[in-house]
Amino acid sequence: MLSNLWIKAAAQHRLMYECTWLGRPIIQFPTDVLAIQELIWTIKPDWIVETGVAHGGSLVLSASILELLGRGHVVGIDIEIRPQNRSAIESHPMAKRIRLIEGSSIDPATIAKAKGLIGDAKTVMVVLDSNHTADHVRRELELYAPLVSSGSYIVVHDGAQAWVSDIPRGKPEWKDDHPLIAIESFVAGNPDFTIDPRWTRLGITSSPNGFLKRRVS
Ligand SMILES: C[S@@+](CC[C@H](N)C(=O)[O-])C[C@H]1O[C@@H](n2cnc3c(N)ncnc32)[C@H](O)[C@@H]1O
Numbered sequence: 328m329l330s331n332l333w334i335k336a337a338a339q340h341r342l343m344y345e346c347t348w349l350g351r352p353i354i355q356f357p358t359d360v361l362a363i364q365e366l367i368w369t370i371k372p373d374w375i376v377e378t379g380v381a382h383g384g385s386l387v388l389s390a391s392i393l394e395l396l397g398r399g400h401v402v403g404i405d406i407e408i409r410p411q412n413r414s415a416i417e418s419h420p421m422a423k424r425i426r427l428i429e430g431s432s433i434d435p436a437t438i439a440k441a442k443g444l445i446g447d448a449k450t451v452m453v454v455l456d457s458n459h460t461a462d463h464v465r466r467e468l469e470l471y472a473p474l475v476s477s478g479s480y481i482v483v484h485d486g487a488q489a490w491v492s493d494i495p496r497g498k499p500e501w502k503d504d505h506p507l508i509a510i511e512s513f514v515a516g517n518p519d520f521t522i523d524p525r526w527t528r529l530g531i532t533s534s535p536n537g538f539l540k541r542r543v544s
Contacts, residue, residue: 329530330530330531331490333531334356334487334490334491334531334532334533335490335491335494337356338487338491338494338496338497339491339494339495339496341496342356343355343356343533346360346384347384348360348384348385348387348388348391349387349388349391349419349420349421350387350419351382351383351384351386351387351415351416351419352381352382352383352384353382353384353385353387353388354381354382354384354385354456355384355385355484355533356531356532356533358529358531358532359484359532359533359534360388361529362526362527362529362532362534362538363385363388363389363454363482364388364392365526366452366480366482366526366538367389367392367393367396367452368392368396370450370452370478370479370480371396371398371399371450372393372399372448372450372451372452372476372479373398373399373400373445373448373449373450373451374399374400374401374402374444374445374448374450374451374452375389375393375399375400375401375402375451375452375453375454376401376402376404376441376445376451376452376453376454376471376474377389377401377402377403377404377453377454377455377456378404378405378432378454378455378456378457378467378471379403379404379405379432379455379456379457379484380403380404380405380408380412380416380427381405381412382412382415383403383412383415383416383419383425385403385454385456386401386403386416386425387416387419387421387425389401389454390421390422390424390425391421393424394421394424399424400424400425400426400444401424401425401426402425402426402427402428402441402444402445403416403425403426403427403428404427404428404429404430404432404437404441404457405427405428405429405457406429406430406431406432406457406458407429408427408429413427426444428440428441428444432455432457432458432463432467432470432471433463433466433467433470438470438471441474442474445474448476449476450476450479451474451475451476451479452475452476452479452480452481452482453471453472453474453475453480453481453482454481454482454484455467455468455471455481455482455483455484455506456484456485459484459485459488459505459506460504460505461504461505461506461508461509462509463509464483464506464509464510465508465509465512465513467509468481468483468509468510468513469513472513472517472520472539472541475541476541477541477542477543477544478540478541478542478543479540479541480523480538480539480540480541481520481539481541482526482534482537482538482539483506483509483510483534483536483537483539484506484533484534484537485505485506485533485534485537486505486506486507486510486533486534486535486536486537487532487533487534487535488501488505488506489501489502489505489506489507506537507535507536510522510536510537510539511536513539514539518542519541519542519544520539520540520541520542521539521540521542522536522538522539522540523538523539523540524538525538526538
């Protein structure tokens with residue numbers, strides 16, 4: 328209950344816009360940043376595919392952990408990469424591990440470009456953080472889950488949108504339109520994926536039920 332209250336207060340005060348990672352603004356709660364670095368260190372992916380770039384903070388986070396692992400690349404997909412963000416990302420010390428694709432995450436041309444980059448990489452992880460409507464996230468899950476390798480993860484951010492529709496800065500429509508709806512229906516129809524509670528064990532998260540593990544085959 329306290330975690331839920333903190334999430335509401337934090338969303339109202341826009342605390343997810345407060346932090347940077349290696350100089351780039353990252354739109355995440357600190358506990359989710361901790362979870363993502365643990366996950367990348369555990370999975371050691373060859374490629375991370377991320378939808379939703381914004382200022383590039385989450386891309387730089389992924390790239391920096393890959394850099395410490397000495398392997399891997401991250402591709403960021405966004406419908407609009409503003410010139411100042413592109414230039415900051417492309418001139419960042421972690422840029423060598425980052426690729427950018429501009430386009431809607433659910434456009435077949437975007438998916439084709441992402442597939443072209445990851446090729447036949449053995450270990451692939453996906454993070455979804457673009458448009459958070461249920462329909463969009465459901466479509467992203469259908470399109471990107473097949474890229475996820477055995478034992479790896481697809482992370483769906485911002486399911487907590489469901490809990491903040493009633494704060495002054497929230498939107499009433501979020502009550503019935505949020506990523507948790509997409510997660511629930513996807514998992515119900517895809518027994519290959521299960522919700523792994525390990526990565527949200529700190530309670531405070533913007534991604535409840537958002538860490539989906541692909542069964543080891
Ligand atoms: C919450 S921000 C991403 C935050 C970033 N992952 C981070 O942690 O710093 C959402 C981003 O999704 C992008 N976006 C919205 N609709 C999209 C779509 N259909 N395809 C790709 N990106 C989209 C927006 O332009 C915005 O930059």
